[in-house]
Every structure is written in structure tokens, then in C-alpha cells.
Amino acid sequence: MAIVVMKFGGTSVADIGRIRSVARHVKREIDAKNQVAVVVSAMAGHTNQLVAWVREASLIHDAREYDAVVASGEQITAGLLAIVLQSMGIPARSWQGWQIPILTDAAHGAARIIDIKADELKARLAQGEVAVVTGFQGLEPKRNRISTLGRGGSDTSAVALAIALGADVCDIYTDVDGVYTTDPRIVPSARRLPRISYEEMLEMASLGSKVLQTRSVELAMVHRMRTRVLSSFTDPEALQPVRSGSEWQNIGTIVCDEEEIVESQVVSGIAYAKDEAKVTIMNVADKPGVAAAIFGPLAEANINVDMIVQNLSADGKYTDVTFTVNASDLPKTLEVLKNAREQIGYSEIKSSADVVKVSVIGVGMRSHAGVAAKMFKALAEKGINILAITTSEIKISVLIDAAYAELAVRTLHTLFGLDKD
Ligand code: ASP
Ligand code: MG
16 A cells, blocks of 8 residues: 555646546556545646736736735646546545645745645545645745745645655656657657656756756655656556555656666756847956956846856956846846946947757766767767856756757757667
């Protein structure tokens, strides 16, 4: 007997037909005598609609009321799934964040889970009742208000609940059947990864692979919660129920410890992010304090700077500084730099959002030299110019012109032996 948390995303609960299919997935686990908590998202498109209504009501709005509105989508799906389960003879009860409660901090719109009081749920699961929990939302206890965890936050609700319940696994059901070596829409020969380490998944998630919310991966990593990504569109009866301790059916992708991955490659995946923008500050003085004058005001304005390149100055006096920010932060960035022109001292600012960041990721890089050299050479041979580079222990990212994104991803996918044979 295992404790299982099953999370279903928006496309998996898009209509009543899909919700019935979700209920069959739940029934499979209940029939195997597992204890089941389900976390649901809002029906596909509903949260977008709610956000749009809030903005239409007023572009500037109270964050607590934003949360009151956008948290409502999950309430609908939780209730509907409980009704369908009950109609199948399965005892089930819906739970909203405040009813459990799932306690969060006060950062409305992007709240963090602080604690989950799971005793009541545990007792009910043990009696065979399915708990259907609203994803994405919690309760901010000081003001006693509903909070939400940021877009895609249901993944984080699921992992946090799995940790609180001491679950054997957190199964994330989505519309793809796992995590791929890269986006299969760009590279048809992309392969499903049977396993991926927490560290690699974290890089994938933060570098643009939208399968899991980044925070959910952080949480799973810290608590070593085994998390599986699988498709809710698979025939529910074709899947084996979870059994604690036994072998796993070769389905989906298991996010787990590095040590549990037997056949690991040097590079596990290629990610790309389109929402980057490049800013170049021309002719700044090449002297101490200039970088601080540039990046200090940006940090104060809460703008995240990603890649930074400073050119060598030919004359030892002036240089150019290039960096990237999220494309949505570009207007604010330009404004901050304009206001700080006096302190920084520059001749001109150039910017472009027509860039993408392509990254190769793999824990194997820790023990293999030469990955970067190989990558740069392959890109050069295709005539792709590198605008900026950043690296970490397990990843190398390059910024290139957007026009070359697909060519670069395909080239690197083949280069590192990731194509399906
Ligand atoms: N419904 C929320 C969203 O669309 C949360 C989620 O689905 O994870 O962002
Ligand atoms: Mg999602």
C-alpha cells in the first residue's frame, strides 16, 4: 500500500469528459488499495480568463483581490472531480487551500507555502477517502486571505502536499508523456527521458521547459520527493498502480537523485528560452565602480539580470557592457538606465528582443571536460554567432540571434548524441 499524490493540469481537466478520465486514473490507484490525494488545476484557459477579467476591471489592482478571483478556477475542478468520484462509488471530498489549511506567506500572486497542516487529510486518506485538493492556492494566515502561488503553481501545491503526507511519489499528470531531451515540436527525434536528476530538471524548468513550475522542482529536490511526469491521456487502465518499493513501469519521466540514474549521458537535454532581451551599453568608462553603477539600480528596480559580457577596451579607457534581462523587463530596464545615465556615463544604449538563449544541460559535465569547446565549434560551423555565454557546473548557455534558434537546438541535439535512433 502506498500513499500517492496525483496532480492533474488544466488540459487534463478541460471538460467533464476529461474529468471522468481523471477519475479512472484515481480509481486504478484506489483499487490497488493505495491512499490517494489529488491536486487539480483550473480547467484549461480558465485562469487566463480570470486574469484577463481582473485586468479589464482595473489594470492597477489590489493583489489580495487578484488572488480572490484567480484562485476560483481550482475550486470548480476540485468540486467536479469529487462529484464524479462519488458517482463512481469512490468516497471523495474536495478541499480548498484554506480548509486544510495550506499556509503561505503574504506575497500575493507569488506566495510561498510555509506549512501544510495535513493531519485531518492523513486520517481521511487512511480511511479510504480520496482528498481532492485545489492546486495553486493557499491561505495567508495573518490577514486570513486566500493567496495564490504564481502561474503554474499547482505543481508546487502537489509536491508540497506529497511532502506533508509523506507520499511515496508525486505523480504529475499532464498533456505530454514525460520530459524530453528537447522540445519535440522543434526536434522530432527528441526522446523521452526515463529519468532525470533534480538538478537537471531544475535547469530545464528555469531555462524554458514548461513541464514543471521551477519552484516545485526546488521543493522536490530539497526534500528528495520522487516526482514523476506522465500523461493523463494514456489509457488509465494501461498504467500499473503505484506500489511502494517495487520496480517502476517504463512510463513517463521520473525526477530523482542522480545516483538512481544508471545510463547517464554527458548531456541530458537542450533547453531554449525565447523571452530574453539583450541590452548593450556603449562606451562606458573602463574603471572600478561602473558595473556597480549599472547593476545596482537594476537590482533596486527588481530586474533580474542573467548573462553579462564586458568587452575588452582597446584603449584602456572605454568599453561596452552587454547583458540580458527577461523580455518583459526590457522597457523598465531602459527607463532605469536612462535615469542613471549621469552616474553610469555612456554614449548610447542598444537593445534587442530578437535573441534566444540555448542551453545544454547535464550532470555528466561535472566530470567531462571539453563540452563547451565542442558546442562552440559546432555552432561556428553552422555560422551561428554567439552573443553571450554563461555557464554553471551542469549547464552551458549561449545567447544567439532568434533566427538561428531551431538550427542551434537541432545541431546540439545531434552533436551530443540525443537523437532517437
Ligand atoms: N491554474 C493555474 C495556472 O493556470 C495554476 C496551474 O495550473 O498550475 O497558472
Ligand atoms: Mg503547468
